[in-house]
Amino acid sequence: MEQKWQANWETKGIYSFDNDDSKKPVYFIDTPPPFPTGEFHMGGVLNWSYIDFSARFHRMRGYNVLFPQGWDCHGFPTEVKVEKKHGRNLSRAEFREKCLEWTHDVVSTMKTQMRQMAFSIDWNYEYYTINPEYYKVVQYSLLKMFEQKLVYHAQHPVLWCPTCASAITKAETEETQRETVFNYLKFECASAVDGVLLIATTRPELLHACVAVFVHPSDARYSALVGKTAVTPLYNKEVPIVADVDVDKEFGTGVVMVCTFGDKSDVVWTYRHKLSVIEAMDGRGRLKNSGLYDGIAGHSAKLKIIEDLQQKGFVEKQEKLVQTVKLHDRCKKPIELLNSLQWFIKLKGVEDKVKQAASSMEWYPEHAYQLLADWADGLEWDWCISRQRVFGIPLPFWYCDCCGEVLLPSVESLPVDPAKDKPPVEKCSCGGAFVGEKSICDGWVDSSITPLFVAGWPFDQKKFEHLYPAAVRPQGTDIIRTWAFYTILRCIVLVGAPPFKQVLVNGMVCGEKDGKKMSKSLGNYVEAKDVVARSSVDALRQWAALSGSTGKDNIFYWKDVLFAQGFLNKLWNASKFVEKATVGAADCRPDKLRLSDEWILSKYERLVKKTTDSLRAYDFYSALTSIHSFTWHDLCDNYLEDVKYRVYGDDVDSKQAAQWTLRRVLEGVLRLLAPFAPYSTEEIYSQLYSKGESIHSCKWPDAEEEYLNDGVEKIVGALHEVLSAVRKYKATNALALSEELSSATVIAPETTLKELADVEEEMRNVGRIKTVLFKAKEEGELEVQLSV
């Protein structure tokens, strides 16, 4: 039935946002724009299921829901794919064209999967970060931030990926442990005891960029050397010996060489002590300024230099050392620090405003906020936003090749591509020429304005006021430090108000066999389409809710999916019963209800309240398990059994009361379940209730507290205790359940017996007991004596 309903919903357009409706409150979801990889994986299933549960719930609650869908298209992986397919010899324009082609191909497969998952996206609000209108808004945002002096152009050491030949940021790095060689090198030093200073290093290939040697100020071994000089092996360069408290006395020999730049502390020391900068390598990781070794890259350079050092007797000894190395998260290759002219967004001084805005939001779960706060507290450098790649949004800047003066395009001319467009002004006032920036934006520059873009900023003020801020930002816990952080930052500086009111965080999906984050390389990977093929979309969606509380990592268990599928089967069969049992039933409420009817109505009322409260708090687990438990146990195990004799019997009043109750409760359950299982509920609803409307256009069940009835819950609860005893008796005595018992004696305190007298008829009929006797006792539990 999945295809049938999917087509039906799309034809009816039941998920469309009504931009002109001013009566309904707006619920705008700042949906993640995924990177088009060609496959909608389980992480996406979890993320979008959460979003869709919330979207459907709010839609039914009377909100005007805006569920847009974007595509964050720029990025290295696409370039890599295109390079693989078409080689490296394409022109810039041709290359971009191929990237677009590839993107549209994979987006279309992902869209098919998302449609099948029944995500209630309004595709009229689909956007692509590769479209000119998106370029325009991103470039506009950079011009604004440049005017606010929050974007600047500067020479600065940046994290650099030699493999990708581009600047990257800390957020794009990951770490790995590896074993390396720790080389103890002999530096000539006239002031040292035997004329030699031993320095241990893992990076001998950077020796030519060594500008100083550092020791700890209180290190007695070397205090006499501070202010003197040492001579680098191989290059014979005289460098100063400097004291700094950040030197670790215990590590290596307690002497460290500073090269520009081996790691972050080199950068710190270089600036702190105003050391000169020698650029050790080029953008591809090949040595430069070394003389002999220029042009040799990375590992081969290291080997060659060690060989030469050994030959000339400069290596005292070598040790194995386990070292943590930073990798580029896209290509998994080691990164370097490189001095480079780049564009930056200022973070210093803004991070507190970001924290403040974030703390004013509701986070689900609450502690997820801490991840953002910790990240903000640990920030050290500004955000390098320029990338030396092709497939991305061009940075909208020209700069003077002589004085560095930055030239901006006019707003009307956006989007621009300074790499090929003529500058708006030919010559700089200093006489120099303006050159167009060739770098493109970091992908997070694109995606950090999603709530602004969807809301029509800055060109549609009316729409913007209507939509901004978004009600909720759903996203994975892994990108809090990037997507959430950058979005809040950019939005508060651009429009002065936080971008969303709530943040809904989902955990990572992990594999069943090892509990680790699902990945193809670990072999713990399950494809969504295989799950759907073996069960159903509705079952897979329910897994998202069943796999644990909101925000924590979710292990994919087949048992959850299979249970959900079993539940759907149960619901289907219960519906079949209700359908048969209520043929020809009137829709109006009968005057008199039986106690069992009142019992299930009271239980149902509690369910409505529980489900509503849970969904408002984004607690999908509680919401769905409550529905499951009510449907399976209260409705099917108890109530359906209670009413069988009535709907098959001749007492018209009793029959009508049961029929009305059955229909009312089942319909309520279907509505409560509709956000989780859109296909099954729609199918059943269409067969039993619909006059043409979709269940997804229906109202969420109202709380009707007059149906709450503690007294009746207690009485019928006691009735069910008796019936349970009857079933147990029949089971242990190998009697058929349909077998009639001659008598049952219920022994209980007087007050309980009085109440049970009201359900005596039900007791006899449901339990198939000829005579029921009541016997009073002082106090204690209810007992039942039975005989054939």
Added chain:
RNA sequence: GGGCCCGUAGUCGAUCGGUUAAGACGCCUGUCUCACACACAGGAGAUGCGGAGUUCGAUUCUCCGCGGGCCCACCA
């Protein structure tokens, strides 16, 4: 080294201080009972990681261990 999350039956996973600690999967025993054997009726299975404290009372709060996971710092 700092921060955050977590540690409940074979497996998963609720219970935001109070009677016999949900529920699911799995396991055992019955039953084809007219919605459902993809079911029903029963049953076994947890000293709630260890220790201390707060409290009349702790699985639930605090602290200290131990053990996992994530993030950050360090990593010459």
